[in-house]
Amino acid sequence: MMSNAPSGPARAGHIAPDDERIARAALSRLMEPQDTAGLALVRLTGAVDALRIATGQLAAGPSLEQEMTALLLDGGSGSWPGLPASLKRWMPRVPDLAPERDLATLQRLGGRIIIPGDALWPVQLADLGLQEPLCLWWRGHELEFPPLRRTVALVGSRDSTGYGGAVAGEFAYGLGQRGYTVVSGGAYGIDAHAHRGALAGGSSDVPTIAVMAGGVDRYYPSGNEELLRAVANQGAVIAEVPPGSAPTRYRFLQRNRLIAAFAAVTVVVEARWRSGALNTAHHAEAIGRMVAAVPGSIHSANSAGCHRLLREGGAVCVTDVGEIAELAGGSGEELVGEKEASGSEHDGLTLEDLVLLDALPLRTITSVEKLGVVAGLGPEAVRAGLGRLGLLGLAVSERGGWKRARKNA
């Protein structure tokens, strides 16, 4: 499956060299997600040398530490305790390293590791800057990751209400039908409804992707095992942590940045005042992705987080699939157009004609003079207005007088 390929910019079918692949597999076990010191090290020395430094096989000179400091400050980190502190952090895990075993595990499960430089690497992850993951452990067919503008994240509470579940399902189904890929986190509640809806409605090669906080060798939570198996069969189940990693709270929070980075829009379907889904929304905002929130009853605690996002100004209010598609930059504008077109027959009337229409009796006929008194218009204005209303089918002339036209007559 793995072969040495020429270095250089990624192109179709290109895969990165084996030693780089194995080094990143090992580093992803050594370093927690978003270990910025580790990521800076990899960026400066490459994965192979970074692994040798991290495991103590290669000594780092003082200039490397200076470069790391500069890169970390550039990337927005404050002061950092220095490379020795990082080495001390990584050291306890060195004895557990077995990247070939991890790769073999994934291969046995029909999966693989994807690393930057692979043609299949999602280019949108570059927007994470220094926080771009080291690799992605990928369970499912070998599929191209959908482009940003065709990917929508649907996220929300685990303890969703009937309303939230229905909305997640109908949005995912509709997005699937339009060929969008729905990204979510594989959890109970909103996530599960989103994956299920996308599988049902999906018309693209990758209807849905589950981004896990723990290793993809195990389908977690177990109650979603069957669902996640279906997601892997039709789409993909992915993680930045290696097989066997537990889904800790810290990893959930870091995982959220991946969901946000994959998608053009992160839609928060239901969330409490404090919720992991808001964390995903903040990640999305931080890298300039659109955030949308679904409104709900003000009496539902499960919508309080959505309303908070709307109120604090970061999120766009979305109520149907067309609006989401519009935000993603794909199709969908037509739906909004339809809604606007269903207006009243009185749209576009001038205020003067509206006054005149109000003044016209429904049953009896009236004269131009009387209309002028009732409407507060001069006789010429009345006559001109009656002409316009007549053309619109809103007024009719009978026996020298005028009355309102009956609807549907």
Next chain:
Amino acid sequence: MMSNAPSGPARAGHIAPDDERIARAALSRLMEPQDTAGLALVRLTGAVDALRIATGQLAAGPSLEQEMTALLLDGGSGSWPGLPASLKRWMPRVPDLAPERDLATLQRLGGRIIIPGDALWPVQLADLGLQEPLCLWWRGHELEFPPLRRTVALVGSRDSTGYGGAVAGEFAYGLGQRGYTVVSGGAYGIDAHAHRGALAGGSSDVPTIAVMAGGVDRYYPSGNEELLRAVANQGAVIAEVPPGSAPTRYRFLQRNRLIAAFAAVTVVVEARWRSGALNTAHHAEAIGRMVAAVPGSIHSANSAGCHRLLREGGAVCVTDVGEIAELAGGSGEELVGEKEASGSEHDGLTLEDLVLLDALPLRTITSVEKLGVVAGLGPEAVRAGLGRLGLLGLAVSERGGWKRARKNA
């Protein structure tokens, strides 16, 4: 009741002179609301001369027409057909003028007319510019109009749902309890719930005000007669059109600008995709007032207008009385503070401490070394973190090892 008072700026107890009052009463029958030509004429010549010109008793020179044109262009009007066209519009109603009779009608009903210059004139109406009404026909006690920052408009559909009615009622009650005046339109549905809630909760001198599209001599719609009588008894029922005026659709639309101008915030509680309440919101925006909208189910057509306001960016999402009060600029911030304070025990932890907390077992104890492996931290970082978590009551040391502290233990 009426007396001549010295001219000059308005002050407590000051009332404008009688002839001005009678002229404005007459003009309010001659001219439809927001008849900008008429309002420009009054502004240039004063109400008394404007009435004489409008009724043909006084000829207008060419310079007056030029000044009117300039004023109308200034006020944002496009070209206007000129003074003769306006005179033709007003003429049919001249024979019906009987301002003393109208004033007597209101007096018999326990009411009065309020005009600019009266101490009771709501100063916030000046923000309407040329569209400031000629007068207000006022049914209810002689009360000072509450200041802008203590006035909130609650508006919405006539065919409200149970949800919308409940929200309007609870918001109005809460605003009333905090001493705000609730302004609405006296109609069925949201308006009625708003007035009723404010009457029940009201603690200020003016718990609620109904702004009518037709004359205040008649309580309209008849199903709200009892409610509107109570509003007049405890607050006020007001209109810019004289007694006997029918509530035409045109007047409803114009009335909405008054509701918007009275209040610091216009809250749209429930509205369809197209709704008169949105018209009020647009009036509010046009004069720089805050617009707020209440979210609801995306499956409710009665919330579609609210979501449209939220989506199109003009409105702030509000979910409780505290948020509305905050927008109005009065009290209320404390409520939001309470909500934020009810956070999780993990707020404020660094990511490193969160990782460590995740790694701590609940039942058995573990060593610093093992924690380092699980958490991906060096031993010093583990020890420092355990110290912090211990201080927060989240970790406990037992027999030389560490475990997580039980909640509420």
